[in-house]
Amino acid sequence: MKIAFYGSSLLSSYWNGAATYYRGILKALAAHGYDITFYEPDAFERQQHRDIDPPEWARSVVYPATAEGLRSVLAEAGGADIVVKANGVGVFDRELLEGVVALSRPDALRIFWDVDAAATLDEMRGDAAHPVLAALPDIDMVLTYGGGPPVIDAYTGFGAARCVPVYNALDPETHHPAPPQPRFTADLGLLANRLPDREARIEEFFLKAAAALPEQSFLLGGNGWHDKPMPANVRAIGHVGTNDHNAFNCTPRAVLNVARDSMAHIGFSPATRVFEAAGAAACLITDAWEGIEQFLTPDEEVLVARDGQDVAEHLAALTEDRARAIGAAALTRVRAEHTYALRGEQVHRIFQEHRQRLTEAA
Structure with missing residues (x-):
């Protein structure tokens, strides 16, 4: 299955605390056979501060932070079975979310992946026109970086069909004991x-x-x-x-x-x-x-x-x-x-359960 993932950056952790999380989750999903493309804008000097090369387990697409660049990557949403918009991209967040809703296939699984749920929910409470609020009726599920029961209750209260925390974790291949410096x-x-x-x-x-x-x-x-x-x-x-x-x-x-x-x-x-x-x-x-x-x-x-x-x-x-x-x-x-292999297994099961429910409802 193909995943189109629109996030801040996979290649750079510069002003991007979610980089390790994205890498761990997506690498684990690739091990389950998912074909993943990660779309990130060339913004905030991240491409000048890369700390990994484009990985083997995901296709990396860096696009200009322009309206034309935005259109070019959103055009690829229609080819994916699972389309993910993460928050905190930093440029065109509203347009990316609206594009994911409008341009993904009717049978695609649409996900809003919130890597800062507490802040997003505070914004939503103060803004009845918040783009996430507007998108929730067309989003199949919200996955979050953390938050537990308070976040689940808040998102379902705002109308999310489903909200599941997928916590940070460890990739033992990249983070492990090392000699002191x-x-x-x-x-x-x-x-x-x-x-x-x-x-x-x-x-x-x-x-x-x-x-x-x-x-x-x-x-x-x-x-x-x-x-x-x-x-x-x-x-x-x-x-x-x-x-x-x-x-x-x-x-x-x-x-x-x-x-x-x-x-x-x-x-x-x-x-x-x-x-x-x-x-x-x-x-x-x-x-x-x-x-x-x-x-x-x-x-x-x-x-x-x-x-x-x-x-x-x-x-x-x-x-x-x-x-x-x-x-x-x-x-x-x-x-x-608490490894990303276990988190990847969790997300894989979530995807499978969603597909099974759609099959049973058909």
């Missing part, structure tokens, strides 16, 4: 782009902890932090490509996950970084959010912090032996229960 040496490392709905939480959980532990070293990777005032023991190193994530996770004594405001509020939304860190056997400290126990066991496989003071206390008490034990337990858990 001196350039990533620190007591606590954090990978996070500077975004408006995350900055205050990073100030609380990371910078406040750094200020409380001036004798310890803190490492911050990600875009946008170059002009942010920071304690002297924080080193900001800019964008870290996915090829360096394993070494980044394996080198510091611990690594930190800080959810964005919306995802922390709604819960059940583990970031890709959670599984990347666990897959590298890193000792992970995460901000507290509802549903963490569904993925990792607190105090055994992850350390949970309510605020920056908690982060500082965890780090001050963390021995190298305990850090290694927590990381090893997390690695065992995610390899057993």
Whole structure:
């Protein structure tokens, strides 16, 4: 079966936190025999910051971020059995969604794949003319990057025929334990782009902890932090490509996950970084959010912090032996229960069930 997938970028993680998620899910679906084409715009300098080559398991189409480029890729929607519009493409999001609805075949499975459900739902609550609201009657299902029961209830309340969370996970072939690198040496490392709905939480959980532990070293990777005032023991190193994530996770004594405001509020939304860190056997400290126990066991496989003071206390008490034990337990858990192979199997079953229902209704 052919899948046409319209998303932000498969080839670049630059200002694109969904890249690892797309790669993991689509690679797993390709293993089930799906013929996948991923359409991404040439925008936001992503093509100048590619961190993978076009993969063997999907056809990659990069199109100009112009009206003509948009028309050229939407014209291919009619040839697919499954047509997916992901949110957060960044250019022509409304037009892509409307085009998927209008130009896909009547018998095609139409999917809106929401990689930021909390933010999308907030927008929908404040805008009766929101394009997703307008498209829901013609969409067969909504798949989400996370969110659990609150997101399912919200989407079905807005009229979605079906909503299923497909959580982040680990691809053990790409994210795994690796030798440490001196350039990533620190007591606590954090990978996070500077975004408006995350900055205050990073100030609380990371910078406040750094200020409380001036004798310890803190490492911050990600875009946008170059002009942010920071304690002297924080080193900001800019964008870290996915090829360096394993070494980044394996080198510091611990690594930190800080959810964005919306995802922390709604819960059940583990970031890709959670599984990347666990897959590298890193000792992970995460901000507290509802549903963490569904993925990792607190105090055994992850350390949970309510605020920056908690982060500082965890780090001050963390021995190298305990850090290694927590990381090893997390690695065992995610390899057993949270791989993209398992997520791909979940999505494959969802597709099969949909086709079976259509057959029975015919």
